[in-house]
Amino acid sequence: MKRTLKTLVIGASMAVGVSAIASNPAQATTFSFNNTSEIKTYTGGSDGQFITGDTTAAIKALTDKNASSNVELWHSTENPTSNVGFTATKGQYSATVTSVTAEDWKSFSSQWLGDLLENYTPFKSVWNGFSAATQLQVTSYFPSLGMGDPNIGGFQFDTNGGVELKLVGHLDVKSKLATTISMQVNNTWDAMKSKFPQQSLPTLSEVETLIPQVQTQLNAITGQITKLQSAVDAIPGQITTSSQAVNTINTEISLLQTALNEIPDTPANKTLRDTLKNQIAGLTLLKTKSLTNQIAGLTALKNTTLPDQISQLNTLKAKLPEISKLTSLKDILSLQDALNKYEGEIGASEIAKVVTGGKTYYAYSFKSTASGITASDDGVSYSAIYTWQTPGYVPSTSVPEPSVVLGILGVAGIVATQRKLKKVSG
Structure with missing residues (x-):
């Protein structure tokens, strides 16, 4: 009778435990994926397998508390062109x-760079010494760093x-x-x-010496x-002055010719008339030879000689590096x-949106911690785990699995029952 009573009480205690679990079920996280062809799952450890497009494997990797098993978002290249994930x-x-695209980088590149320089301060002074153009150029490299195809080793919500x-x-x-920077150095050099005269890449000290030269x-x-352009710009004024001188001479010649015409051509007026004729001849020569040649010379200088010299200098200038x-x-x-x-x-993790x-x-x-493993394909990847949380994230306390809870409740029920039976038997 005692054994039967004991068995019934133990069963009732376990039933109460199961009922308590059933009435408070754990709320599960569900996952849905877009573009599963770009989802690749690694099953974990140093001898794991890679599985493409399997959402069941992906969900397990995200929730199995094993960070080395992971899901890569956009696995085909290191530079995603669309946001693929879950x-x-x-x-x-x-x-x-x-995953993170080049368009996304525009939104957070300044934030990422600032955090990078704060974590690796030796590079801050180098960056601050860059010209604005170089800072913009280097920032444009960020999308090609291959950091937008993240491997997610775990996901969870807090309460x-x-x-x-x-x-x-x-x-x-x-x-x-180093590989990325080396590629950009070579690209910059190839463009210039x-x-x-030499085709080999100059050293840093050679470039530093070359710039002031x-x-x-x-x-x-x-x-x-x-100077030449100033001379060109001054010539129209000089031509105008010479043209005005020609006009003045024409007026003077006209006046002298009128005076000559009014003096009778007699022996008595010969000396005066010869003087006027000589003046007219001199002014005519000045107008037709000196001033005309001067205007022609200035015009040629403005239209041909000086522009040719400027062109030659610009050609020489164009041959020098910018x-x-x-x-x-x-x-x-x-x-x-x-x-x-x-x-x-x-240490720098890949980036997820x-x-x-x-x-x-x-x-x-x-900030990373060693994972203790490397990927089975290259023996290099997956050596570190990086943890990221939204602001205010509250780490959850450890919750036993239902089976463990069941066992605990069952044992507790047994212990409590045994105590009651001892009292009864006593």
């Missing part, structure tokens, strides 16, 4: 997590709808940055090397062009030099 929903809360992502990446992206030559040529491009080359070489001299690791609670965030981090 929408997670839990009760009243929803969040969409996607208030806040979002936490685990981003899987590299412990040190220095070599990746035709203006140099080229600037001196440009200043000298510009000064000469300015100072702005030389400055950009110097700036990028300075960045490359700083990166080569930097001895520490440079997160839209939740009516706000858009760009999820990234410069």
Whole structure:
């Protein structure tokens, strides 16, 4: 009788435990994906497998508490052209997590750069020394860094709808940055090397020496062009003055000719008439030879000689490299030099776009922890985990699995029953 009673009480205790769990079920997070052909799942560890387009595998990777298993958003290239990802929903809360496009970079590049420089201060002075044109040029490189196709190793909501992502990446992206900068250095040099006698890329010190030399030559040529142009601009006034002199001479010749005509041609007037004739001849010569030649010469100078000289100087000027491009080359070489001299690791996660609670965030981090694994395909990737959370995120406390709770409740029921039975038997 005691054993039967004991069995019934234990069963009742376990039933109460199960009933308590059933009446308070855990609310699950559901996931939906867009463009599943661009979704690739890694099953985790150093010997994991890659699975494309499998949403079941993707959901498991996002929720299995194993950050090394992850979902790559836009796997075909490192530079997404559209926002591919998933929408997670839990009760009243929803969040969409996607890849990052070049258009997205326009929205947050300044924020990302500021955070990067705050985390790696040796590069801040280099950046601040850049010209505005170089800063704009380098910023335009950001979309090509290959950071917009994030690997998401974990997703979860907090109790208030806040979002936490685990981003899987590299412990040190220095070599990746070095490759990108080297490519940009070469592109910049290729665009201007035709203006140099040598075809090999100059060193930073050579460019720093070259800039003032080229600037001196440009200043000298510009000064000469300015003088010649001033001379060209002055010629119309000189031509006008000479033309006015011709008009004055014509008037004087007319007056002298009138006076000559009024003097009778007699032996007594011969000397006076000869004087007037000589004056008229001299003025006519001045008009037809000196002033006319002068006007012709000024016209040729204005229309041909000086413009040809200016053209030659402009051709010479065009053969010199542009100072702005030389400055950009110097700036990028300075960045490359700083990166080569930097001895520490440079941790930077890939970036995900997160839209939740009516706000858009760009999820990234410069603080990583070692994952303890590397990807099975290249033995390099996935060496680091970066954690990102929305502002005010409240980490959830550990909640036992239902089966564990059931076991605990069952044991508790058994213990309580045993105590009651002891009292009864007593």
